[in-house]
Amino acid sequence: MRPHLLALLAKEPAHGYELKQALEQTFGSAYPSPNIGQIYVTLGRLEKDGLIRAVDVEQSNRPNKKVYYLTAKGRDALTAWVDEPTEGPRVRDEFFMKLVLAPLTGIADRMALISRQRRHYLSLMRDLNDLLVHIEPGDRVAILLIEGAMLHLQADLDWLERCQEDLA
Amino acid sequence: MNPVVKTVSLVKIYSGGAVPVPAVRGVDLQVEPGEFVAIMGPSGSGKSTLVHMLGGLDARTSGEIWLDDQRVDTLSESAWALLRRKKIGFMFQFFNLVANMTVADNVELPALLAGVSPKDARERREHLLGALNLSERADAAPGQLSGGEQQRVALARALANQPSVLLTDEPTGNLDSRNTRDVLRLLSDVHKEGQTIIMVTHDARVASLADRLVSLFDGEIVDDGRIARRRTGTAGAVIDLR
Missing domain, CATH: 1.20.1280 (Monooxygenase)
Known part of the structure; x- marks a missing residue:
């Protein structure tokens, strides 16, 4: 899921729930229903690896939310993902x-x-x-x-x- | 319930050439009422020959063919031709529609040949063309229709006599994807209404409509079993995206 989230963040910064919605809107029923917990875990790892960074945005009456954006390193990783040839699903059978x-x-x-x-x-x-x-x-x-x-x-x-x- | 179609040690050997060629080598097959059976196998495995023999289009070399509890392989050619008109519907890759007759007449013809009254034949034709979305094309000549429409007409004609069994060989053989989808839907609909179908095909999408798969290899049945219905969900649940 890492490159998928990077691609969405390359379009615009977003918080976790917005990413879930974006996946749903983009893929319709084609995406194995994105799990919000898995999205947050993946965001945490991407942040740790320096591919994305988060800013806290204050919300009235609610805890701050984290809005994530892509770093230069993240953009490089995304470009590498897009550019590399993709293995077919059945090369090794x-x-x-x-x-x-x-x-x-x-x-x-x-x-x-x-x-x-x-x-x-x-x-x-x-x-x-x-x-x-x-x-x-x-x-x-x-x-x-x-x-x-x-x-x-x-x-x-x-x-x-x-x-x-x-x-x- | 008794089987609609049954074969016992069915054999076909083509002996026209220098060397006799066995095409079907001892096939025992039993098809129950309402079953939808797909027959698959490499080319030369005998699948078309088998279906042609079931329909009486090709004479068997030895063995037995039973249709609705009646042994048919021993019938005279004319007796079988008569029975065939009543009990068997054919739909093949090439539609074999009569070019200089209208769509309506093409569909009515088998019923009239089978001795159905003109009034009943017309009613049945109207019903079928309506069900297959062809009412507006009733007065057209087959040549004016698209491939998909012609295949639908061929299906209407095959069903005109409410046959005991529908035999079909590569029903989507030369159709594009949209027309293939129409034919798939039609086969699936008539099957749901209880029509017994025996179908030869290479196309996995078409074959997957059947409840049962018979695999032929070198003129023999090497596998005969159900096509399981597994799970249905969203595309994502079936296809692993990662």
């Missing part, structure tokens, strides 16, 4: 390790592993389909995220088929 190693030990055969995995992927796909049906049409970010996940799953299924043809 746990299932592939099972597929190669399990038959060696006689624990499972490949065809059974592939079949089970295929049904697992399809049930994930089914979830995504259900989500897409129930999503608000205006929730563009969430729709893109779901469509992306669907395309990944389709690729995973195509790849399972390749494994089946090759290893069976």
Whole structure:
């Protein structure tokens, strides 16, 4: 969550609760509902690392609130995050390790592993389909995220088929 | 309840070429009323051949095919053709609509061929075109419709006889994403109304609508099981963003 908060603070200084709202507004239902406690913990760590700094703002009848802003070091960290290439979600695949190693030990055969995995992927796909049906049409970010996940799953299924043809 | 479709040791060997090619090698399959079964497998695994045999479009080499408790593989070609018109709906990748007939006539045709009265055929057609949002296109020729609309017409036609089973092979094969979504919704709706569906597809989104997945490999069933319904929540709950 660190770079996400840095990005929001690069836009404008904010306190913890405003950051939670900004995440919700930006990502719609696509973000795993941001937990306010986790946001404060992350802000504390970013402050300790010198990536952000806080100023106390007085409030009438209430305790002071901390408004956070990005430091130069924080901006550098954010730029580095944006500029570095991003690993795809499936460069290292746990299932592939099972597929190669399990038959060696006689624990499972490949065809059974592939079949089970295929049904697992399809049930994930089914979830995504259900989500897409129930999503608000205006929730563009969430729709893109779901469509992306669907395309990944389709690729995973195509790849399972390749494994089946090759290893069976 | 008795199965809608049942096969026993079903085999298909193509013997036209120099070497006989086994396409389906002993398939035992049973589909219960209301089930939605997806059949997947690499190309050449026999999935299309299997579905074609179930619909009587391809003759079996050996084994049995049962439809609504009646053995059909031993029927004469004309007897099966008759039964097929009443009991089986087809929807394939290429819509096979009759080009010089209107949408309405395309949808009515199977019912008329099956011996339904013109009045009943018309009522059924009106109902289906309405349900598929095609009423306004009733008088158009198929060529004037978009791919998605043509596929909807093909579905209406397939359902015209209230078939015991809908057989479909790559129903979204050549559709863009919006039209694919329409076809997905339609299949899901008719399934909810109790339609038994057997579908061959490569498309995981389409396959995931089914309750059950049958995987074919080299002409044999290598897996047959439920597609579990897991959890539903927000996108964030399904997709790990970190």
